[in-house]
Amino acid sequence: MINLVGSEIEQALASMRSDHDPTISVDQKSILTELKTKLAVIGPIRQSEGSQKELITSLSKHVKVLEQTLNPDISKAYRNVDFDTRIINQIIISHFCRESKFDIVDCLMNEAGEPEAISLRLQFQEVHQILEAMKSRNLEPAFTWVSMNRARLEESGSNLELKLHKLRFVEIVQNRTRADALIYAKTFLSPLASRHMNEIQKLMASILWAGKLDRSPYSDLVDPTRWEKLSEELFQQFCNFMGQSSQNPLCVVVAAGVEGLPTLLKLAHVMAAQPHEWLAMKQLPVPMELGKEFQFHSIFVCPVSRDQGSEENPPMLLPCGHVLCKQSINQLSKSNTRTFKCPYCPVYTLVAQCKQLHF
Secondary structure (H helix, E strand, O other), X not given: OXXXXXXXXXXXXXXXXXXXXXXXXXXXXXXXXXXXXXXXXXXXXXXXXXXXXXXXXXXXXXXXXXXXXXXXXXHHHOOOOOXXXXXXXXXXXXXXXXXXXXXXXXHHHHHXXXXXXXXXXXXXXXXXXXXXHHHOOOOHHHHHHHHHOHHHHHHOOOOHHHHHHHHHHHHHHHHOOHHHHHXXXXXXXXXXXXXXXXXXXXXXXXXXXXXXXXXXXXXHHHOOOHHHHHHHHHHHHHHHHHOOOOOOHHHHHHHHHHHXXXXXXXXXXXXXXXXXXXXXXXXXXXXXXXXXXXXXOOOOEOOOOOOEOOOOOOEEEOOOOOEEEHHHHHHHHOOOOOOEEOOOOOOEEOHHHXXXXXX
């Protein structure tokens, strides 16, 4: 449309310029009138107005959708809860320990009166010193920690010690002589041969490609992310021995809250007419669907009673494949000798045919 309008204007200008030719008589007023008529037929203004109207209508709908999605008043999902101040302080201190912000940790310990957190601080300070050394390609602190915890690492099935030796061995193969690599293998890898023969054989074969491992069948040995991955594994093992989660609890809680916030806001809106019931609610009446990254241990919630499985009320597998809690099965059967129908499919069964599940 724009090209057509431009073409008509160019033609009109060409006709008006011919006015300078004395042999041609031109009525400029009639040219402009004719141009106006042609532009009116093309109708650029009307077409633009029509498209703008559609755009404005669409944008007005987006505003409503955004208001529903990005609700600025998240306080509607909040309820007054009696928090344990000490637990909150410990969570915050743990967060800054994991972030190696030890100056902030010291300040919080003093102001919050949590001197017993010094043990946690020292442990995290130790692991961060090891990780900082690994960033500089210094494995000595990591080897020291592994040697002190070798029995626990073997008990847990970890091959962290082998992976550390693997990193150092590959560095020797890449940057030094084959003789140096053989000496290192004889000294440090031989004692591990009984448990990790396949890995050690692969390392010995890589010596043939010394200095060019990146172009060999063993190029995975020089993967640029191997140091970072091993640092993460060491941190995870360190946290396991401390009885701590390798993930930052405060970050996990905030992320889970963000994911569950839309459901909570919707529930709060529905319960707005019953504020006392909302405030007194002990369990959510709707399922809170969170991602697998927030599943840390297996639990079962009965889809009928909404009760969490326990030793007294364990989950039971029906022959049809559905799972209910034992108390729900007893209520459905009303008698251990009477058949009952699964609430989720047309199959009938007996209590004796249900099997207890163990998570």
